[in-house]
Amino acid sequence: MNQLAESPTVAAPTAAEPRADGPSIAAKALLWAAERGIVVFTVVLILASVLFVDGFASAVNVADVFHRAAPIGIVAVGMTFVVISGNYLDLSVVAQVATGAVILIGVSNSHSIPIAILVALAVSVVYGLVNGVAVGYFKANAVIVTLSTTYIGLGLLRWLSGGSIFFGPRDGTIESFGDIKLGAVPISAIVLVVVALVLGFLLSRTNFGFVVRAFGSNKEATRLSGVNTPVVVLGAFLITSFAATIAGFVLAAYSNTAVSSMSDGYDFGALAAIIIGGTSVFGGKGSVLRTVLGVVFVSVLTNVLVLSGVGFGWQQVAIGSLIVLAVSVDALARKVSKK
Amino acid sequence: MSTPHGINFGEAPARTRVDQLRRTLGRRTEGRAVALLAVVLVVALVMEPLVFSAYPVTLSRVALVGLVALGLTVVILMGELDLSVASTVVLAGVMMAQTDNVALGVLLALGTGVAVGLVNAFFVVKVGINSFIATLGMLFVLKGLAIVISRSEPIPLENITFAIQFGLPIVGPLTPRIVIFVLAFVLLHLFLTRMRAGREFYAVGGNRQAARDAGIPVDRRLVTGFVMCSVIAAGAGAIDTLERTAADPTAGSTVLLSSFAAAIIGGVALTGGRGSILGTLIGAFSLGTLEVGLTLTGVQVDIQQIYIGGVLLLAVMTDPASLRAARSSLRTSLHGVRARSTDRGLT
Numbered sequence: 001m002n003q004l005a006e007s008p009t010v011a012a013p014t015a016a017e018p019r020a021d022g023p024s025i026a027a028k029a030l031l032w033a034a035e036r037g038i039v040v041f042t043v044v045l046i047l048a049s050v051l052f053v054d055g056f057a058s059a060v061n062v063a064d065v066f067h068r069a070a071p072i073g074i075v076a077v078g079m080t081f082v083v084i085s086g087n088y089l090d091l092s093v094v095a096q097v098a099t100g101a102v103i104l105i106g107v108s109n110s111h112s113i114p115i116a117i118l119v120a121l122a123v124s125v126v127y128g129l130v131n132g133v134a135v136g137y138f139k140a141n142a143v144i145v146t147l148s149t150t151y152i153g154l155g156l157l158r159w160l161s162g163g164s165i166f167f168g169p170r171d172g173t174i175e176s177f178g179d180i181k182l183g184a185v186p187i188s189a190i191v192l193v194v195v196a197l198v199l200g201f202l203l204s205r206t207n208f209g210f211v212v213r214a215f216g217s218n219k220e221a222t223r224l225s226g227v228n229t230p231v232v233v234l235g236a237f238l239i240t241s242f243a244a245t246i247a248g249f250v251l252a253a254y255s256n257t258a259v260s261s262m263s264d265g266y267d268f269g270a271l272a273a274i275i276i277g278g279t280s281v282f283g284g285k286g287s288v289l290r291t292v293l294g295v296v297f298v299s300v301l302t303n304v305l306v307l308s309g310v311g312f313g314w315q316q317v318a319i320g321s322l323i324v325l326a327v328s329v330d331a332l333a334r335k336v337s338k339k
Numbered sequence: 340m341s342t343p344h345g346i347n348f349g350e351a352p353a354r355t356r357v358d359q360l361r362r363t364l365g366r367r368t369e370g371r372a373v374a375l376l377a378v379v380l381v382v383a384l385v386m387e388p389l390v391f392s393a394y395p396v397t398l399s400r401v402a403l404v405g406l407v408a409l410g411l412t413v414v415i416l417m418g419e420l421d422l423s424v425a426s427t428v429v430l431a432g433v434m435m436a437q438t439d440n441v442a443l444g445v446l447l448a449l450g451t452g453v454a455v456g457l458v459n460a461f462f463v464v465k466v467g468i469n470s471f472i473a474t475l476g477m478l479f480v481l482k483g484l485a486i487v488i489s490r491s492e493p494i495p496l497e498n499i500t501f502a503i504q505f506g507l508p509i510v511g512p513l514t515p516r517i518v519i520f521v522l523a524f525v526l527l528h529l530f531l532t533r534m535r536a537g538r539e540f541y542a543v544g545g546n547r548q549a550a551r552d553a554g555i556p557v558d559r560r561l562v563t564g565f566v567m568c569s570v571i572a573a574g575a576g577a578i579d580t581l582e583r584t585a586a587d588p589t590a591g592s593t594v595l596l597s598s599f600a601a602a603i604i605g606g607v608a609l610t611g612g613r614g615s616i617l618g619t620l621i622g623a624f625s626l627g628t629l630e631v632g633l634t635l636t637g638v639q640v641d642i643q644q645i646y647i648g649g650v651l652l653l654a655v656m657t658d659p660a661s662l663r664a665a666r667s668s669l670r671t672s673l674h675g676v677r678a679r680s681t682d683r684g685l686t
Contacts, residue, residue: 088471130652139664140655141609143420143471147596148655151648158641223671230668268475281472313486320479323472324462331468 027336034333038278038290042297049304056307059184069299070188071097071251071263073292076270077196078243080291081203081236082142086216086283087135089271090237091146093244095153096127097263100248102157105166105174105258113173117249124245127153128238136233150267157260168256178253188250192292195243200288202239212236216283272319273298276326298322368606368614371654372621375604379625383632390632395512397631402520404630405623406578407594408601409523410571412619413564415602416531418544418611419463419470421565424572425595426481427455429588431576433485436586439497445577452573455481456566463565464558470565489588502584516578523571528616540564544611600647601626604654626650 049056075093082090100120107116127149134145168174180187203209215222215232223229247266252258277294279286298319305315364370383390390397407424414421431448438444455477462473496502508514531537542550543560551557575594580586605622607614626647633643655661 134652134656137665137668138656138661139668140658140661144599144603144609144655145652147599148648148651151596151644152652153648155641155644155648159639159645163641228672230672268478271475272479275472281469311487311491313483313488313491316479316483316486318483320476320481320483322476323479324468324476327468327472327476328462328466331466335467 027333030329030333030336034278034330037329038276038293038297042293042300045297045300045304049300053304053307056304061303061307062184063181063186065299065303066184066186066189067254068303069295070186070192071247071254072266072269072273073192073295073299074195074247074250075240075244075266076273076291076295077192077199077288078240078247079270080274080279080286080288081199081212081239083271083274083279083281084203084216084283084286085212085233085236086219087142087233087236088281089142089146089267090131090240090244091143091267092127092131092149092153093240093247093270094263094265094267095150095157096124096241096244097248097251097266098258098260099123099127099153099157100245101252101258101262102161102166102248102260104249104252105168105256106161108174109166109168120245120248121242124241125238127244128241129234131241132234132237135237136230154260161260163260165257165259168252170256172256174253175256178250178256186254188254191246191250195246196288196292199239199243203288208232208235213284216285218284269298272323275323278326278330280330281327368608369618369621370606371657372605372618372625375650375654376621376625376628379628379632383628387632387636389635390628393631393635395508395514395517397628398517399514400631401623401627402517404597404601404627405620406516406520406523406575407572408598408605408619408623409520409527409616410568411598412602412605412607412614412616413527413531413540414470414568415607415609416540416544416611416614417561417564418547419561419564420609421459421474421568422471422595423455423459423474423477423481424568424598426478426485427452427569427572428576428579428594429586430455430481430485430488431573432580432586433489433494433588435577435580436494436496437488441496441498441501441581444496448573448577448580449570452570453566455573456569457562459569460562460565464561485588489586491588493585493587495585496580499584502581505578505581516582519574519578523574524616524620527567531616536560536563541612544613546612596651597626597647600651600654603651608658608660 055061075097079090079093082088100123103120103123104113104116107119130149131142131146134140135142177187182190203212211222211227211232212235215227215229219229222232248258248263251262273294274286274291275281275294276297277286277290277292279290279294301318301322302315305318310318407428411421411424431451434451435444435448437447459470459474459477462468462476463470466473505515510518529537531540539550539555539560542553542555543557543564547557601622602614602619603609603622604625605614605618605620607618629646629650630643633646638646656665
């Protein structure tokens with residue numbers, strides 16, 4: 001690992017710069033949109049919403065946007081590691097978030113909160129190990145592996161919990177933690193910021209993060225330069241399951257309840273935010289900041305659509321189109337820059 | 340690779356019948372599916388023989404799990420994915436319930452399938468984005484459209500009498516669903532093994548550049564494959580709607596898992612180029628029998644999910660390529676790279 005970090009010949013995975021003789025204006029625009037677009041689009045969307053959408057800028061609504069963005073944002077920030085390492089996604093976050101939430105409230109009701117947190121973290125290590133060993137060591141396809149662990153995990157959770165809803169004690173520690181606010185910013189958003197800072201540092205400033213990105217750009221080259229690649233994949237999955245479990249805690253604290261179906265749609269929802277943020281599903285390219293921007297963009301957009309009276313069906317259509325659009329721009333920019 | 344005493348091309352010719360048989364079996368990809376089916380059948384025979392006497396139930400479960408998987412197999416063989424099949428099933432069902440004429444409804448559903456397949460293929464072939472992402476976007480779009488069109492309410496079919504007729508057996512104990520499933524299997528099997536265009540699907544999945552260089556119209560084959568997959572999914576949606584006598588916009592959440600599971604257990608490689616429709620059929624049979632057997636022995640749905648997830652996980656991890664990878668990964672971790680890099684080279 002050290003050997004690799006010192007070597008200047010392994011270029012950091014940045015996208016191709018336009019040639020000096022210069023592509024056409026349309027090509028430049030495409031490249032720009034693929035590289036920096038998400039920052040501008042997010043800012044423009046927020047400004048337009050503040051100016052033109054009634055009720056967007058109210059404290060209640062902003063707090064609501066934060067609340068909806070935070071848990072899925074924490075999941076997405078963690079899953080960024082799996083995506084950048086070139087392993088598509090971790091579908092089992094659905095099961096992990098729900099398991100974290102149910103264990104936090106269920107076990108803390110019967111035992112105590114520290115024991116609940118320990119149990120939940122232990123379970124998240126099991127998830128990370130199973131996914132990471134199957135994908136890293138067995139080179140099995142991540143989609144199928146995490147699809148099966150989702151089913152095993154959700155099946156176990158529903159069987160053991162009886163599918164019932166767990167309520168935390170009224171005015172207990174969990175509920176009062178969920179109610180903490182800094183102005184309009186709820187604690188869940190602060191947790192998101194902390195997780196994003198820690199994982200952002202890990203991804204862009206440490207050896208491990210460098211190796212994750214290198215592995216995503218070129219698996220064979222990374223292996224041949226002496227990196228223990230299966231461990232890298234295992235690490236990426238462990239980080240994802242830690243983040244998912246923390247998201248489960250945040251989700252449970254917010255409503256002071258937990259049920260096995262509370263995280264439905266988090267798998268593709270988190271992936272949508274990652275892709276819209278501009279992280280490449282081919283691996284190697286992307287950052288935690290991009291994921292956070294993607295989450296903010298999707299959450300603000302969804303909120304604006306809800307405020308404007310657009311139904312759930314059209315919201316889904318909008319998110320689906322955005323995914324395809326974001327990746328199409330990236331693919332076209334790639335084609336253009338090759339010419 | 341050249342050896343000091345000359346170069347060998349391909350394998351040595353088979354000497355005996357047994358040799359030949361062993362080689363043929365070695366090329367087949369259905370091994371694990373057959374093993375799983377054997378285990379499931381033996382366990383079912385011992386624990387719950389009702390699975391066999393109630394075979395119409397088992398068969399219709401297999402047809403339910405398998406039909407979408409057959410279409411998906413075609414796309415996976417070409418090294419692509421289609422995550423939008425489950426949403427296609429739902430949207431086609433909703434489209435079908437828009438009219439009171441059953442024939443027109445089926446046409447609408449199949450037309451939806453063609454359109455979805457063309458859009459998927461457009462993004463993969465023309466725009467050049469990964470099919471995993473293109474069809475992920477379509478998963479959202481189609482689900483959203485189904486909700487918009489149906490106003491998130493189940494739509495009952497106008498022509499209830501025909502729909503009820505449709506659920507009844509027509510040939511012996513076989514319902515139309517099973518007959519259609521068998522027909523789809525036979526046609527796809529013949530297409531992929533006996534027809535030139537079908538054989539070329541394997542080439543597209545095995546080595547796309549080589550296929551292009553050999554003059555195979557790769558793009559056209561991709562379009563055909565995506566359209567076939569979506570049309571079959573749309574057909575499954577129409578059948579679901581007829582059997583339930585209503586289109587449910589929220590149904591179909593488990594279709595994606597079970598159809599992928601059937602194909603993967605059947606030995607279809609996600610990297611493309613390896614696998615067979617027969618394997619998917621056997622995979623669907625093992626899963627369908629497992630589900631019916633578990634239901635008949637009174638196992639809860641939650642625990643059934645654990646079994647099916649476990650079988651799927653076992654299936655991907657016991658893939659010959661996975662086992663090889665695991666051995667080499669372990670060696671990497673235990674001995675370090677230097678010891679290994681000389682003897683393994685650039686494999």
